[in-house]
Amino acid sequence: MSSIPLELPGALVPTPRGRPRDRVLATASVLFYTVGIRAVGIDRIIAEAGVAKATFYHHFPTKDALVCAYLTDLHDRSASAFAALASSVEPVDAVLALFDALGEFTCGPGFRGCAFVNAAVEYPDPASPVRAVVADHRRWYADAVRDVLVAAEHPSPDETARMLVMLRDGVVIGGQVDDPAAVKATLRAAVTALVAA
Amino acid sequence: MSSIPLELPGALVPTPRGRPRDRVLATASVLFYTVGIRAVGIDRIIAEAGVAKATFYHHFPTKDALVCAYLTDLHDRSASAFAALASSVEPVDAVLALFDALGEFTCGPGFRGCAFVNAAVEYPDPASPVRAVVADHRRWYADAVRDVLVAAEHPSPDETARMLVMLRDGVVIGGQVDDPAAVKATLRAAVTALVAA
DNA sequence: CCCAGACTAGACAGACCTGTCTGGTACTTT
């Protein structure tokens, strides 16, 4: 999920400087997103963050806790970006603006899909704490899209929001696995079709 | 991808009996899909398949080769199921029938999303052989949906097919991460909206 | 000054990973 820009850690957390905990989180965010969560070990994270292992385990009790912190941090920044973009345009234009931004985002350098979906794939157990963070994020996103439609006085905001969430997921997967430019080209027609329905 | 039933190995390959190579492939298919590819080691696969390690490496040179075989096998069965379903109804009804089946599929027991998308998430490098199998499958699926629309004499089969692929990806993700029943309920409205557009 | 807490470096345990290799059994084909 996370819908809009600010989902890509690499583009947002380029500073590996600061306090050790922040360095770990920033380094882990980039590595988890670009390489995968299971594919990155603690040793690599602490080496690239320039932090001792004991310091890492002082701030994060387990690797899974770091994964949760990574996703929670990303959610906070995504929600801020969403709110900023949605409030910067007229309510009627907000949906199109948000999905235009999504199309640009998927075509950006280093795009590797939705960090939350990817995390869910790597954590198949729905009872996992990581999945709880993912579920929270997805609930927020669905509600946020619905609120935008309500503000635009759309006649059926609930069902349309659910369809737009589906579309967003499809765009993110297509941009990750297929050709992002082709996905972006198809996106606008699909949005207008669903909003008009 | 893989659109329709027959993507879930567990429901299709319940027989761990047969020749050793088939036992390995059947066991690996279930484990890869339900637990994840990186999360399952060779030792577990050969133990559950009842096969010696040397026999495994006699049939599959590496684990990645087994992953490719798993996806290729799944693609073959998915394509057969797709063709069977598409040819069993009138061309005009084929799209709805296919997406109805998809909705049922996502609500089925043990549904864990699209095996090809999940594999792509676990193999971030687009140059990986696994990603090549995934890309082939996705090309096939997009073409197959387009062909169905052409047979139904849809006025814009190409763009509509691209939108329907997006929708399919969204449905699969939603069914995997959110509530499958809710996704299924939204699906039909989205299909009709996109096909009518 | 003193001391608590954050930090560093790095060894260590115990488990797991992929892939190789040895040695032996059983079946099938020539």
Next chain:
DNA sequence: AAAGTACCAGACAGGTCTGTCTAGTCTGGG
């Protein structure tokens, strides 16, 4: 009968994983 092949069991190598632990350094507040 002989040979080749498919299969079995399991040790082994070399590496990686998470997480713990020891031991020592640095810094800021009282």
